[in-house]
Amino acid sequence: MKCILMNKNKEVLIAEYDPATSVFTEIYEINDINYAPYILKNFYIKNDINDSSFRTNLSEWFKNRGIPSWRDKLDLLLHRLNITAPYELLDKAFGLSLSDQYWLKPIDSNLYYDDINFFDNDFDYAEFMEASLSTNSNQITKETSLKTPNNTTDGMLKKAWIIDNGIRYLLKGGYKNETLQPFNEVLASEICKRLGFNHVEYTIDTYKDIVVSKCPCFITKDTELITCYQIKNDMQRHDSIEDYEEYIKKLEEHNIENAREKIENMFILDYIIMNEDRHLNNFGIIRDVNTLEWIDVAPIFDNGQSLNIEYYDEEEVHISGSGRLFYEVKPFDEIIKVVKNIKRIDISKLDGLVEWFDDLLHQYQHLTNYSDTRINKLCILLNRQINKLKELILNND
Ligand SMILES: Nc1ncnc2c1ncn2[C@@H]1O[C@H](COP(=O)(O)OP(=O)(O)O)[C@@H](O)[C@H]1O
Ligand SMILES: [Mg+2]
Known part of the structure; x- marks a missing residue:
């Protein structure tokens, strides 16, 4: 073609x-x-x-625009969509996405972007949402169900783009039987809101009794997300703090304001919630697709893999996981040292946060079946991190 x-x-x-x-x-x-x-x-x-x-x-x-091979329950999704591989979806809707503005135009067509993009033009998401998120779903029946931006989503978690009141939202489930990811996303939003960090606003939603997180699309028809992975691709790799410093330098060269502070904010959030998954495709910058100007650091997104999510044990004490600083996996206590002036954080803004999270988790207990012990352990962990950050702020000179 x-x-x-x-x-x-x-x-x-x-x-x-x-x-x-x-x-x-x-x-x-x-x-x-x-x-x-x-x-x-x-x-x-x-x-x-x-x-x-x-x-x-x-x-x-x-x-790589297609759904990755490591998507949770991919086989089931492919079966429900009646296809054999994710790339089969790529030519169903010109490879369009809601994270950038690239598409493949057949040479003999006279299609216009305005008529086909998913930012302006509605799409039929119901069957895909069901196929992706539901525990019991039939095979899809409508051809239009494959003409959606769901053909081009990245990431491990089950997810679906939907339209609600004209706004495009991304719904994300948990991983396998785990359901904490959506709550961690909402917790991260609350922390960012209180501390004034630019972030994607996640809320809790339910779909057929399944808890999901819901966030609005942060890209518009004039912008694209360029992840750090892409930006780093032609830069030398050091496996040291240099990777971090050179990234900040690059953003500054492109005139992104307060680049260092914004990247620091992301690592401060990661410290508080112990986010283990800050890999290079989970942050980046926003570029203007018309002028190619770098506009800003992308708002903080994808914070679900946090609060020792992988190590929960009803009987055992928590093991502390490690965070990511570019190519390195390191203890959170090490990563937080990149922040130059931690005193700029007004930690009193987090007063009452633990109680707020405790409340949120209890509200959904009938759907998550978390024991009181589990909720308590999550809150203890969060409280511990906040206190440790307080210490750091006190002792910083
Ligand atoms: N709100 C959003 N608006 C636009 N693109 C998004 C949004 N949230 C996520 N994305 C894109 O979708 C990808 C997958 O989402 P992410 O939250 O990272 O899922 P996962 O937890 O499965 O990794 C991201 O890497 C990003 O490219
Ligand atoms: Mg991700």
Whole structure:
């Protein structure tokens, strides 16, 4: 299939795409490499449009837009969608997403972005939501159910984009039988709100008695999310604090205001909730897709893998997990040292937070079946981290 890789209304390149394998077999023309996905620009060699490394990376990038192989309960989802692999979904809706503005336009079509993008145009999400989140769902029946931005979501958790009152929201479940992720997301939002950190607002919702988190889309038709993974891809890897410092430098070079403080805020949140999953695709920047200007650090998102979620044991004391600082896995007490002036945090804003979380967890006990012991242990852990942060603030000079 001959097609044009588009970034909103801009033509990036013209290529031959094979939907059966999701591979780009030939590149005919590069129209504007500047508008290509950030990660691809580094692979582009001027005057050699059929350089195999560029083509391979283009195919990789496109395939990676699909649902990843590590998605929780992927086999069941594929069965319910009546397909055999996630990449089969990529040509059902031009590869459109709600996290950026790329799409594949068949060369002989006269489609317009305005008529097909999912920011303006509604989509039929009901069957996909059921297939993704429900414990008992039938196979989908409608062809339109496969024309949604759900074809291009990343991440491990079961999830679905829905429309509620005209607003696009992402619903996310827990992992396997665990249901704490949604509560951790809401806790993170509450902390960010109190401390004034720019964040994605998560609330608790239920779908057929399943607890999910719900957050609005933070991308608009004029923006895209570029994750740190993409930005770091052509930068030297040090496996040390240098990775962090060079990332901040890069953001500052692109005139992002208070970049350091914003990145610090994310690690302060991770410290309080003991988030173990701050990998490089769980943060990034927002770019203007029209001007290619870097606008800001992306609001803090994906905070579910926290509060020792993987180590809960009714009988045992908690084991403390480790956090992530770029390529390194380190104790939280080490990572927090990157914050230059921890005294700028007004910790009194977290007064009553533990009681608030305790309340939230009790409210949903009839759905989660968490024992009082578990809730208590979660609150003790949260309280411990807040107190440790208080100590750090007191002793910082
Ligand atoms: N509110 C949002 N608006 C736009 N894109 C989002 C939003 N939340 C998540 N995404 C995109 O979806 C991906 C998966 O979401 P994430 O919350 O990280 O799920 P998981 O917990 O499964 O990793 C993110 O990496 C990001 O690219
Ligand atoms: Mg994620």
